[in-house]
Amino acid sequence: MEDLIIIGVGFPDIIQTVEDINSDKKQFNLLGFLDDNTNLHNQKILNYPVLGSLNWIKENQNIKIINTIARDLQKRQVINQYLRSIGCRFTKLIHPSVNIKYSKVENNVLISKFVYLEPRTIIKKDTMILPFCSIGHDVIIEKNCFIASGCHFGGFSNIKENCLIGAGSSIHPKVTIEKNCKIGINSSIFSNIRPNKIVLNKPSVSIN
Numbered sequence: 001m002e003d004l005i006i007i008g009v010g011f012p013d014i015i016q017t018v019e020d021i022n023s024d025k026k027q028f029n030l031l032g033f034l035d036d037n038t039n040l041h042n043q044k045i046l047n048y049p050v051l052g053s054l055n056w057i058k059e060n061q062n063i064k065i066i067n068t069i070a071r072d073l074q075k076r077q078v079i080n081q082y083l084r085s086i087g088c089r090f091t092k093l094i095h096p097s098v099n100i101k102y103s104k105v106e107n108n109v110l111i112s113k114f115v116y117l118e119p120r121t122i123i124k125k126d127t128m129i130l131p132f133c134s135i136g137h138d139v140i141i142e143k144n145c146f147i148a149s150g151c152h153f154g155g156f157s158n159i160k161e162n163c164l165i166g167a168g169s170s171i172h173p174k175v176t177i178e179k180n181c182k183i184g185i186n187s188s189i190f191s192n193i194r195p196n197k198i199v200l201n202k203p204s205v206s207i208n
Contacts, residue, residue: 004028004091005057006048007079008069009035011128015046017095017112024096031063054079057088064091067108070128070146073162077144080108080126090125106143118155136173148185160195169201 001022006014018030032049034057035041040050057065065088069076083090090108094100098111102119105111110128118137123129126144133147136155141147146164154173159165163177166185177183177193184200193199 001026001029002091003063004030005051005060005063005065006030006033007035007054007065007067007083009033009037009040009045009050011068011070012045013112013130014066014068014093014110015048017093017110020096020113021093028064028091054082057083058086061087061089064089066091066093066110067126068110068128071164073144073146073164076126076146077162080144112149124161130167142179166201 018028021027030048032051033045034052034054035050036053041052043050065083067076067080069079092105092107092109094105094111095113097113098115098117100117103117103121105123106125108126109123112129112131114132115129116134118135120138121135122140124141124143127141129147130149132149133151135153138156139153141159142161144162145159148165148167150168151165152170154171156174157171158176160177160179162180164182166183166187168186169183170188172190175189175192177189178195180196181193182198183189187199187201
């Protein structure tokens, strides 16, 4: 087994992913978390300790890491660049319920449980995909994206780098979302989205 450190404590569900991976086949010895919030140091997240700040990894560079800081994609990108600059060793975590036989998944990628990947999908580095997403054939999700739970991507859609796709959103086939976009919860995207756009679904109104 390889020693593993999780960067960031904001996504504790990752513990279940690691434990499910190990139940299927022993792969990782999870040592704990690193986070720059000093108030969290020496605390435990689901029985796993917060060992210290990111500087801790400088003395332990042979340990595999996965970065789960994702909702602030700019911060995530900066942290990934820093970790690579000091020679850290990234891994990818793919829940055993996910079939990647006909897909390409790069490093520092998290794919949570019950994500369905159709053939010829490409998931590029530094991306997180949360549970219950379906990703159609020939979809490309580029680097440093965050895909929240329950999203659906039609075939041949393309999500460019640094995009955040809100929970429950649906992307129509052959649609391109250009880089640095944020798509709000439960949005339906039927046409291409230009770079740096924020797209919000019209909220429902309760009528008494």
